[in-house]
Amino acid sequence: MEASLLRTRRERAGGRAGLGILSGPAHNAAVSEPFLDEVKRYLLWTDADADALRDAHQALAPQLSEVIDIHYLRIVEHEDARRVLTGGEPQIARLRRTFETWLHQCFLGPHDHAYLELRSRIGHAHVRIGLPQRYMITSIGIMRSALRPLVESLIAAERRAATHVAIDKVLALDLTIMLEAYQNDTLDKLARNERLATLGQIGASIGHELRNPLGVISSSAYLLRKSVANDARAARHVTKIEHHVELANRSIADLLALVREVPPTLESLPASALVHEAIEAAALPASVRVSVGAADTSVRADRGQTVQALRNLLANAAEAMRGSGAIDVTIEPDGDAVEIHVDDAGPGFTREMLGRAFEPLVTTKSGGVGLGLPLVRRLVERQGGKVRAINRPGGGARLTLRLTAAQNGPGHHP
Amino acid sequence: MSVVLIVDDNTPLAEDLAEILADAGHRTETACSGEDAIRRVLRGGIDILVLDLRMPGMGGIEALRRLRQTGVSVPAIAMTAFADEATKVHGIEAGIRAVLDKPVDYARLETLINQIAA
Numbered sequence: 001m002e003a004s005l006l007r008t009r010r011e012r013a014g015g016r017a018g019l020g021i022l023s024g025p026a027h028n029a030a031v032s033e034p035f036l037d038e039v040k041r042y043l044l045w046t047d048a049d050a051d052a053l054r055d056a057h058q059a060l061a062p063q064l065s066e067v068i069d070i071h072y073l074r075i076v077e078h079e080d081a082r083r084v085l086t087g088g089e090p091q092i093a094r095l096r097r098t099f100e101t102w103l104h105q106c107f108l109g110p111h112d113h114a115y116l117e118l119r120s121r122i123g124h125a126h127v128r129i130g131l132p133q134r135y136m137i138t139s140i141g142i143m144r145s146a147l148r149p150l151v152e153s154l155i156a157a158e159r160r161a162a163t164h165v166a167i168d169k170v171l172a173l174d175l176t177i178m179l180e181a182y183q184n185d186t187l188d189k190l191a192r193n194e195r196l197a198t199l200g201q202i203g204a205s206i207g208h209e210l211r212n213p214l215g216v217i218s219s220s221a222y223l224l225r226k227s228v229a230n231d232a233r234a235a236r237h238v239t240k241i242e243h244h245v246e247l248a249n250r251s252i253a254d255l256l257a258l259v260r261e262v263p264p265t266l267e268s269l270p271a272s273a274l275v276h277e278a279i280e281a282a283a284l285p286a287s288v289r290v291s292v293g294a295a296d297t298s299v300r301a302d303r304g305q306t307v308q309a310l311r312n313l314l315a316n317a318a319e320a321m322r323g324s325g326a327i328d329v330t331i332e333p334d335g336d337a338v339e340i341h342v343d344d345a346g347p348g349f350t351r352e353m354l355g356r357a358f359e360p361l362v363t364t365k366s367g368g369v370g371l372g373l374p375l376v377r378r379l380v381e382r383q384g385g386k387v388r389a390i391n392r393p394g395g396g397a398r399l400t401l402r403l404t405a406a407q408n409g410p411g412h413h414p
Numbered sequence: 415m416s417v418v419l420i421v422d423d424n425t426p427l428a429e430d431l432a433e434i435l436a437d438a439g440h441r442t443e444t445a446c447s448g449e450d451a452i453r454r455v456l457r458g459g460i461d462i463l464v465l466d467l468r469m470p471g472m473g474g475i476e477a478l479r480r481l482r483q484t485g486v487s488v489p490a491i492a493m494t495a496f497a498d499e500a501t502k503v504h505g506i507e508a509g510i511r512a513v514l515d516k517p518v519d520y521a522r523l524e525t526l527i528n529q530i531a532a
């Protein structure tokens with residue numbers, strides 16, 4: 001990731017032009033040094049700026065915690081911004097410390113490549129948590145406003161102007177680096193999507209091709225079953241054939257559904273009915289228990305697509321628990337949305353997997369190519385909904401569908 | 415006893431379906447394309463059609479349409495591997511009694527044929 005950050009846009013374009021279907025973007029392209037220099041030259045960054053910041057730090061340091069207070073106050077007071085803070089007080093305490101380190105380092109430097117790498121890591125961290133880049137831009141503006149009065153009151157008059165200029169430059173430098181991370185992640189995502197679209201089309205046609213032989217295998221197995229009625233061993237093998245044909249058919253169905261664009265038909269539906277339909281469709285093994293905590297509430301959703309999404313979440317939960325344990329489904333109204341949580345008692349996601357759980361071809365399972373959760377996302381986002389994956393504090397994963405609530409309130413559905 | 419014509423370009427599948435329906439007590443024949451099916455139906459003696467909607471050349475819908483135009487109204491059961499096609503076709507073609515998703519639910523196919531044949 002860091003390496004890709006140091007590449008210029010030109011090189012990226014070259015890398016993308018040479019994109020092979022299977023090789024993907026060239027992540028290991030030579031690291032180019034000039035990014036930091038280029039930005040610094042544009043900002044007219046000089047040693048005098050670095051000196052001004054270091055000198056100012058002495059006077060400002062005792063007051064910088066005020067700036068940090070302002071930053072976090074803004075976040076927690078803002079209903080949209082605070083959504084990304086999922087870890088409560090302990091997370092804020094931890095973030096305050098990392099933010100403090102960041103702020104002091106802005107003044108102390110050195111503004112070198114290690115500095116650049118740390119900033120790009122910060123940028124990537126925010127991309128990973130899904131923070132829109134507008135919050136980075138506005139936060140930097142807030143920092144600037146918060147630092148201004150401190151400079152006015154704590155810095156000697158003759159050095160004030162130079163300090164303001166240096167602070168403006170260093171904040172611009174940091175913002176540039178962090179936004180570069182955003183842009184690189186976006187380009188990576190685009191390249192990945194392009195690659196997936198191509199792979200998807202190839203996959204879909206192979207899927208269709210495979211359906212013919214699978215159809216024959218299953219019809220032959222059906223006929224065979226009748227002839228082996230008196231042979232327990234042969235019958236067991238017929239069952240195996242049928243089961244595995246079914247698995248193959250499901251994978252193909254998921255793949256095709258992922259590629260196909262079926263416009264959703266939205267209607268008001270009771271959320272609990274969708275959940276129960278999905279539980280039935282999932283046909284989970286008896287060793288998996290599912291409990292449903294149902295609020296009497298309706299969603300505006302496409303029935304077939306939502307049931308398919310929920311069915312996949314249940315299958316995913318069952319697999320995460322290696323086929324036995326308890327799944328808890330809860331339905332929770334939240335303003336103009338309704339959230340359906342599927343909690344499992346499996347090992348949860350690794351940190352690396354957590355942010356990528358809904359990306360195609362990412363899987364921790366030994367079998368399967370990881371199309372289940374991406375399909376869930378596709379099905380839900382198509383209806384204007386959202387998906388989320390977190391680890392529950394007590395262990396296990398929680399996957400959430402966020403759907404639009406039906407307007408006419410709970411219980412009323414035409 | 416009804417004669418069922420099974421039309422699918424996947425010939426081994428058509429043969430298996432024929433065998434399954436034969437086990438259920440029906441007489442069966444197979445065809446491998448829309449054109450093939452029309453030729454066979456026009457010769458007479460076919461009571462029920464089971465046909466795939468999408469085949470190379472003439473598909474099931476087109477074959478049915480042409481048969482209707484010539485005044486033939488054999489009841490039909492359609493099969494499709496394309497989920498969205500199933501909803502599109504429903505009710506459009508008079509005489510399509512049911513659309514079965516592929517992979518075919520054989521028990522359901524047997525039941526439907528028995529109902530139509532009864």
Ligand code: HEM
Nearest residue numbers: 075081082084085098099102121122125129135136139140
């Ligand atoms: C000038 C703007 C900002 C700076 C300099 C900054 C700084 C940082 C730093 C240093 C980290 C730790 C990164 C790491 O893991 O290496 C971090 C993480 C985080 N920041 Fe910010 N932040 C900024 C804006 C925001 C805003 C506006 C929000 C929320 C609305 C936010 C929410 C978070 C969260 C939730 C994490 C945790 C990420 C994780 O757990 O991996 N940040 N930030």
